Each structure stands twice: as C-alpha cells, then as structure tokens.
Amino acid sequence: MKTHKAQISIYALEYRGDRGDVIREFWKILKEHGISFRSTALSTLAWGEMDDLLKSLEDAYRRLHKYGIIMDVKITPIGPPPDYEIRDEEINL
Numbered sequence: 001m002k003t004h005k006a007q008i009s010i011y012a013l014e015y016r017g018d019r020g021d022v023i024r025e026f027w028k029i030l031k032e033h034g035i036s037f038r039s040t041a042l043s044t045l046a047w048g049e050m051d052d053l054l055k056s057l058e059d060a061y062r063r064l065h066k067y068g069i070i071m072d073v074k075i076t077p078i079g080p081p082p083d084y085e086i087r088d089e090e091i092n093l
Contacts, residue, residue: 010064013069029056
C-alpha cells in the first residue's frame, strides 16, 4: 500500500491547562500506532500507510475529544514524505 502524508492541526479550545500537554498526548498516540511524524510551528506532519494513518487519527480524536478539540486534517498520497530534505539543485538556485 502507498504511503500517505497528513498535515494535522489540533486546537484545544475548551482546555484551560497547558495546550502543549494536548499536543504531546497526540504525539504519544501517533507513536503508539507506529506513525512517523515531525512537528512544525503550527501543525504536525505525519506519514504512513493510509489505513494505519486514518486509524491513528480516529483514535487520537476519540481520546482527545475530552479537551473539546478541533482537529484540522489534510491527507494526500502525493509528494515526498515530510522528512524529505529539498536540495538547492532541486529548486534551481
């Protein structure tokens, strides 16, 4: 099966504690499912087999629902994995 990539943003609007705790719990769930990921300033980039990726996101949503989260997800089967480093010669500098 083909690797899919996802960009996920989590907004814990009803949680009054450290929102970083919610994000760290999200990352823990991804790890439990064996999903590769890296964080950016505004989102988490994750990649894996489509079924595994979707199952991990569903599990995360169910488990983080208690924080009143909004989970914004974009998924695609195209492009390099998020850990791909673009070299200067690839952008014709």
